[in-house]
Amino acid sequence: MTSTPLNCSNHHNKETTSQPLVELNLSGVFSSLKVSQCLNPQCLKLNQEKSEFCQVCGHKLFLQERYRAIKYLSQGGFSHTFIGVDKLNCNRVCLIKQFDRQVVIKAEILGEREAEILKYLGDHPKIPNLLAFFVHENQVYLIAELITGQNLLQVQQQAGYFSQSQVINILNKLLPVLEFIHQRQVIHRDIKPSNIIYREDQSVALIDFGSSIFLKSKFQHFTPIAGTPGYAAPEQLQGQVYPASDLYSLGVTTWQLLTGIMPPETGITDKWIWQSNDLALDRNFTQIITKLLQPNWRDRYQSATEVLDALSTLMPQSNQIEILNHNFSETNYQQLKDLLAQQNYQEAEQVTWQLILKLAQREVQGCLNLTAINNLPIAQLKIIDLLWRNYSRDRFGFSVQKRIYQNLLAATQLDYLGWQKFAQQVGWYQQEQWLNYAQLNFTNQAPIGHLPVCLIDVFNRGGINRHVCGWWRTGFLTFMEKIIF
Structure with a gap:
């Protein structure tokens, strides 16, 4: 899969119209354009921008003669992630996800599953857009739109807990995204603050579909238990997932944003305490969150739309702003x-x-x-x-x-x-x-x-x-x- 180059003067894609320059920090990224990051996991050295091969290990720096990494971001359970640019598309900033075949036997399956899901979900403004998927020098690569901004974990670490009105505002923006993917039979399986991007224009986006899965797909023969301990629903840890599983993770995320407390990693708790954290929350709102956090998935809301309907009974944020x-x-x-x-x-x-x-x-x-x-x-x-x-x-x-x-x-x-x-x-x-x-x-x-x-x-x-x-x-x-x- 490849991407065709665009004329810079006529470049009117999703990124240029909706992607703000906020922290992840693109000001720092642009200063990195003059270097090339080696993609060899055993090297990862920086090279001059015009270098075609790593000066240390000899690894080729360009992927398909167009994509090059400029900054190493992180290492996940099955992949390495880089910020990259596409030289055939006006040096458009992108995300490069590398699945190492030598480390993960099923790397191609994992990468193909994520690529297929992103392609199927299409060009949605709140979800990363798939740009390319290919194998290069025995490694699997997924190229996607880079959604910039601060994730909610970063925001919380800087500002502390969120207010009820702020959380309701975030939920009202995020739940339609969840409803969109659930209607297409996709379960994210890793909803948590670090996978929710808060943009400069106060919109939110959902990222990291590496753990996502179709409810019915050709990948069912290779569907390892996925999710982050503390956020994953009880049934998810047993290999079963439903739309309500993502809603449970959203409930844990909501609880963390309100209290400033990380959920316990050792296991599921059915005692989500509000009063002891000196919170002053609307009773109806706590009832909504409590229902999201029910251990049995049948006792939760069954769709994101149901949660939105419940939130609509509370005073909408737009009305508050209008009054203010x-x-x-x-x-x-x-x-x-x-x-x-x-x-x-x-x-x-x-x-x-x-x-x-x-x-x-x-x-x-x-x-x-x-x-x-x-x-x-x-x-x-x-x-x-x-x-x-x-x-x-x-x-x-x-x-x-x-x-x-x-x-x-x-x-x-x-x-x-x-x-x-x-x-x-x-x-x-x-x-x-x-x-x-x-x-x-x-x-x-x-x-x-x-x-x-x-x-x-x-x-x-x-x-x-x-x-x-x-x-x-x-x-x-x-x-x-x-x-x-």
Whole structure:
């Protein structure tokens, strides 16, 4: 299989129209264009760009007189992966996957299976496009489109855990890709954060189809158990796969993104703990993830479309963004937005208090009462809440506090002792003492739901000098019962 060269001036393929230059890092890749990477696994030395043979081992550097490697990426269980360029296609960057026949007896079968799947899936913008597949000097090569960006594991290592809204956004973009391959009877078998690429335009792509398989194919006689321990579904580890197997792996991936915790590699667990990780998640959302993680595949969602339908019952990300960007002429939220973007939570909390006084028409009095709380406009409170959630990655906000309140309400009555328990969880009550305002934590290290505190100040203590205290319970409970997020 070969690829025909394209005229550079008329090059309008998928890569140039949709592939952003983000990390994998193409700026570094372009600086590598002046070198050629030896493809001999025992050598891997760098050579001058115009060299035709490795100056160390003598290995030929060009594949089919057109593809050359410029950077070694990684070694998998059955292959080596390189970044390469196609000199007959304007030095288009590509992915070179090498299956060594001398190491893997079934290398050609493995490579052919992956190539056949990519070819069958066709030119999809969220899946690598197959460019070529051939045998060269006793080694099998697969050439595919290089999808650039950071994988979700890299993003998580840099930024920590993902917020609920971020994860829902990713799922809404990734699930249609899974539905696409499942409808074509392809099971990926290796869904995990490192195989999901997050692009600069915030789209996502699914890569590495090396473990993928057709549900019914000519390769069934050679179908070794595949998948990554900790992510693979129980039935997958026993040699059985279904679309629900990929959905289980997606559930594990979701759990990892939300908690920042790697799944256990030693085996499958049916105890995916949320509360102990101090998460404030929507109950309906946790139910969706719990169903994805069911040990028995029959108890899970049976298609990606079913998961999308379940997610549609939650507030869509597009609606949140629309609310966040809504320009209310009567109230200006720009100052709050700017302070939250700077993570200046202390000033943001004070601005929030002033906004709420304005919404309650209590600026002159400088305090709230129960009547004012009951009359607060929900639409504007949603904007304030979404701004806090958006810029704190779902750590702070009224709805975050309400979810914690609801979880406690299911286990105990929220009398004064229950109120203390709630305050202890959000960090307002510590070592059997109520904190005063100056003792609050205005950083990202504060407990989930710690901020904002201003709304529950029914008996205002005068701005920054006011105290957090048990007397706030009445106002807070009135607010929690009133709001619907």
